[in-house]
Amino acid sequence: MTAEVLLKTKGLTKKFRGFTVLENINFTLKEGELHAIIGPNGAGKTTLFNLIIGKIKPTKGEIFFKNENIVGMKPYEISRKGIGVAFQLTNLFQELTVYENIWVSVCSNFRLRWNPIIKADEAREIKEKTMEICEELGLTNKIGVKAKKLSYGDQKILEIALALANNPILLLLDEPVSGLGSNDAENVLKIIKQLHREKRTILLIEHNIDAVKEITNTFSVLINGKILATGSLSSILSLEEVRKVYLGA
Numbered sequence: 001m002t003a004e005v006l007l008k009t010k011g012l013t014k015k016f017r018g019f020t021v022l023e024n025i026n027f028t029l030k031e032g033e034l035h036a037i038i039g040p041n042g043a044g045k046t047t048l049f050n051l052i053i054g055k056i057k058p059t060k061g062e063i064f065f066k067n068e069n070i071v072g073m074k075p076y077e078i079s080r081k082g083i084g085v086a087f088q089l090t091n092l093f094q095e096l097t098v099y100e101n102i103w104v105s106v107c108s109n110f111r112l113r114w115n116p117i118i119k120a121d122e123a124r125e126i127k128e129k130t131m132e133i134c135e136e137l138g139l140t141n142k143i144g145v146k147a148k149k150l151s152y153g154d155q156k157i158l159e160i161a162l163a164l165a166n167n168p169i170l171l172l173l174d175e176p177v178s179g180l181g182s183n184d185a186e187n188v189l190k191i192i193k194q195l196h197r198e199k200r201t202i203l204l205i206e207h208n209i210d211a212v213k214e215i216t217n218t219f220s221v222l223i224n225g226k227i228l229a230t231g232s233l234s235s236i237l238s239l240e241e242v243r244k245v246y247l248g249a
């Protein structure tokens with residue numbers, strides 16, 4: 001059985017004041033994949049995510065999610081279609097606890113923002129969803145801890161937790177292990193693997209191949225705003241351009 005295409009970009013191009021950051025990106029992601037886009041600093045990785053989630057608009061091209069062109073949709077509409085994102089820069093409310101951070105994210109996905117007059121049923125549903133996410137990510141023993149008191153690795157896991165508030169089918173992770181020590185990185189990778197096993201499609205971006213080769217063997221290489229190749233680790237490392245950038249060959 002061949003997996004369905006979940007996300008597809010066609011001729012996706014982004015220029016900032018005439019400077020081309022992404023050029024003619026034709027990228028396909030199939031349902032159930034755990035796909036890593038790797039590329040050096042400034043390659044255009046985060047820009048690609050910002051385009052997918054509707055934060056910025058492409059100069060040219062289309063983005064299909066489940067065969068629907070999502071270009072021009074508002075970020076909240078795209079989120080509701082089933083795309084969740086965890087960025088490399090922290091979104092956490094440092095003074096709030098783990099539970100409160102997730103609760104806020106779940107609330108905003110219920111289209112309620114800090115509303116104290118929440119109907120009883122909704123309040124229960126929000127609480128249940130919040131606890132479900134805590135359990136899924138192994139955060140239950142830390143629910144009362146303020147975000148600022150968490151290890152950097154747990155903060156990254158909490159970021160991923162916030163992205164789960166909307167039950168995404170597709171989870172986008174922007175450098176989920178960058179800056180982490182090896183123990184923290186291992187924990188985060190374990191969570192990503194688990195989310196993938198639970199049938200989520202995951203697209204992550206990373207500049208370090210070594211950091212993610214334990215959890216996937218599906219790579220795309222983005223260099224200078226262009227996808228150079230897609231394939232297994234050995235197939236992309238056989239390309240001279242990739243070796244030049246990554247191994248100095």
Ligand SMILES: Nc1ncnc2c1ncn2[C@@H]1O[C@H](COP(=O)(O)OP(=O)(O)OP(=O)(O)O)[C@@H](O)[C@H]1O
Binds near residue numbers: 016039041042043046
């Ligand atoms: N809003 C913007 N306005 C102008 N230029 C931008 C904007 N956003 C990104 N750029 C430029 O686009 C290029 C790609 O940036 P992007 O953040 O997508 O790279 P990246 O691959 O995520 O890099 P990193 O590994 O450092 O996170 C960079 O040259 C950056 O300066």
Ligand SMILES: [Mg+2]
Binds near residue numbers: 045088
């Ligand atoms: Mg980036």
